[in-house]
Amino acid sequence: MAEKEKIQFRGKADREASEIVDRMRPEGINISEIAQQGFREKLRETLSDEEKIMLHQRYNEGEISEEVAEVLIGDALREIEREQDAFKMASKLDTRDVFQG
16 A cells, blocks of 8 residues: 555445434444544454564564554454463473473
8 A cells, every 4th residue: 555545435335324323323423433443453353363473573673663563463462462471481480390190
């Protein structure tokens, strides 16, 4: 996608549906916010687990900001960090006295 390319949604039925819901609510709806949330959700769904891990690594290395990492992998950002911490803790455990039968 070109750097200055805009994302636009041009479905007549989509626009009409959003206008109907907007009129149903006294406070209306924020189409931009709904579109942004939907875009992020679908973008995250397209990523494989391996891609999420690669993006997390790029975040750790400072190649991408926390804000961008949050957009791309959302809750997985914290989950990966928790799993890494748990692995580090487990690898430090003294297992010399553990018996396996």
